[in-house]
Amino acid sequence: MKEKVTVHDSMQKGYTYYRTRRAGDMKDHPEFTPYYTPLQMLRMGVFEGRYLDPKSAEFPESWRKLLKPESDVANNYFGVKSRRSLADWRSSGWIFKEDPRGWFEWYCRFYMGRRGEHDAKQIARWKSFGARHSAQVRKHAPAHGNPDHPNAQKRLKQRQGLLQWAHDPLV
Numbered sequence: 001m002k003e004k005v006t007v008h009d010s011m012q013k014g015y016t017y018y019r020t021r022r023a024g025d026m027k028d029h030p031e032f033t034p035y036y037t038p039l040q041m042l043r044m045g046v047f048e049g050r051y052l053d054p055k056s057a058e059f060p061e062s063w064r065k066l067l068k069p070e071s072d073v074a075n076n077y078f079g080v081k082s083r084r085s086l087a088d089w090r091s092s093g094w095i096f097k098e099d100p101r102g103w104f105e106w107y108c109r110f111y112m113g114r115r116g117e118h119d120a121k122q123i124a125r126w127k128s129f130g131a132r133h134s135a136q137v138r139k140h141a142p143a144h145g146n147p148d149h150p151n152a153q154k155r156l157k158q159r160q161g162l163l164q165w166a167h168d169p170l171v
Contacts, residue, residue, distance in 0.1 A: 003113070009053035011100045019113030026111070032123045034166030038108045042066040046164045047083065049075030051104055059108060078169070082160035094125070107166060130167040133158050143170040 003019040026032055036044070042063055049068030052059060073081045089095050089102050096118050099106040106122045137143075141154035147170055152159075159169035 001113070005058060005114070007056065007058050009056035009058065011053070015098070017098070017109070017114050017116070020115055021113035023112050025113065028115070029119065029123060032126065034107070034126070035168045036163070036166045038104070038111050039063055039066075041104075041163065041166060044163060045075050045077035046160075047076075047104065048072055048081070051101065052108065059112070063108075076160055077163055078156040078160040080156045080160050082157040082164060104164065126165055129165045130162065133162050133165075134167060134171045137162070137169075138171045145170050 001020060001022060005017055005019060007013075007015040007017075021028070024037065039060075039062060043066060048071035049066075050071040052063065052067060054064045054067040056064070068075050073079060076082070086095070086102065095102055096106075098116060098118065099109065103122060103125065106118065107126075110119065110122070137155050137158050141151040143149040143152040145168070146152065149170075152170060162169040162171075
């Protein structure tokens, strides 16, 4: 399978890549085991409801229809903002020209079948974020997978962050 994708959206004009795997097939990277798919994350509420370009045909309509017209922290699952600005990400060297929106854009493209030179680095970042923040949440406010557990309303920024990195926020 090799499907050519050319991106024309608000942050990229004419960027081309190839999908070489079927959507969701990540067996070539068994160390990458996200808890959520991009669609599940969008349904739950991430990035204030406005991350991907809703006019771009790059991603499935089922994803794009979940995007909100305006960013609002109320759209987040935990109702809090839990991310640094894109400018901060750029100045930290965490943004690559192929994915100008950052990690979640990389994950969406990876999930849809693109493979590229930054995969190992992005997967390492995913692992590192999850290990660090999951351990802190488990230590200070474990919810044991239960959204009704009293601790589920503690450490909300970390929980929202875990969700936005495709980790279980209710550890």
